[in-house]
Amino acid sequence: MKILIYSEGRVGSHSLGRWLSQNLGMPFIAESMEFDYDNNDNFIRKIYFIPKHSSEVNLQWMTEKGEVKFDNFDKVIRLYRKNTFEQSISYLHTLHSKKFQHSDGKFDAYYELNKEFCDKYYIDIYRTMRYSDMSNNELKTINQGLLISYEEIFVENTGQKLIEEYIGFESKTDIFDQKHKLRVKNEEIESYLLKLIDNHQKNLKFI
Numbered sequence: 001m002k003i004l005i006y007s008e009g010r011v012g013s014h015s016l017g018r019w020l021s022q023n024l025g026m027p028f029i030a031e032s033m034e035f036d037y038d039n040n041d042n043f044i045r046k047i048y049f050i051p052k053h054s055s056e057v058n059l060q061w062m063t064e065k066g067e068v069k070f071d072n073f074d075k076v077i078r079l080y081r082k083n084t085f086e087q088s089i090s091y092l093h094t095l096h097s098k099k100f101q102h103s104d105g106k107f108d109a110y111y112e113l114n115k116e117f118c119d120k121y122y123i124d125i126y127r128t129m130r131y132s133d134m135s136n137n138e139l140k141t142i143n144q145g146l147l148i149s150y151e152e153i154f155v156e157n158t159g160q161k162l163i164e165e166y167i168g169f170e171s172k173t174d175i176f177d178q179k180h181k182l183r184v185k186n187e188e189i190e191s192y193l194l195k196l197i198d199n200h201q202k203n204l205k206f207i
Helices: 013-024 084-097 115-141 150-154 159-167 187-205
Strands: 002-007 043-048 075-080 146-149
Touching: 002 013, 013 043, 013 075, 013 159, 075 115, 075 159, 084 115, 084 187, 115 187, 146 150, 146 159, 150 159
Parallel strands: 002 043, 002 075, 075 146
Antiparallel strands: none
C-alpha cells in the first residue's frame, strides 16, 4: 500500500506518519528525503503542500519539486490546521529554535512564548497566518482522498477513527499523547500577541 500525507508544516504530519508507520509496519518517508514513490510499495510518504499562490523560496530542503502524481498512491490524506494562529506560532518558533520535535527518547523541545519573541515576530506570524488560510482553502478544493484537520486528530479525538476507517486497519496505539505537544500554554502572553497582530492588521487597513 502507498499512502500519501499531503500538508503544510506544523499540522501534525510527522506525528501522523510515525503513528501510521508503527501500526502498519511500513516506513515513513519525510518530505526532506529523496524517494522514488513510483517504483516502490508499502510506505507512508509526506509531501509538503505548496499552494499555487506561493512565492516560497526557502524550501530547498524539500525533495519533491514537481507536480504530485496522486494516481500513484492508494490512499491520500490531506491534512490541515484550522487554527492558523497556533500553526504560525509553531512555525516561527521552530524556525527560530531549530527544534521541530522532541529528540528520540527525550522531551527536549518544550517552549513557552515570551514578550520578546512576540515583539520580534508578530508581523511574521500575521503573514504566515494569512498564507496558511489561503493554503487551507486551496487544499480543501483538491478532490483526493481524506481531508482531515489537526484539530480532529489532536484536539477533538475524532480523527483517529476516521483515518482507521479510511485506510482499513485497527490501531494498536493512540495517535496522540499530550506529553508530545511542544508549546506550553500561556494565555496572558498569547493575548498580548493577539493584540499586537490585531493592531498591525488595523494599521494595514489605513495604508
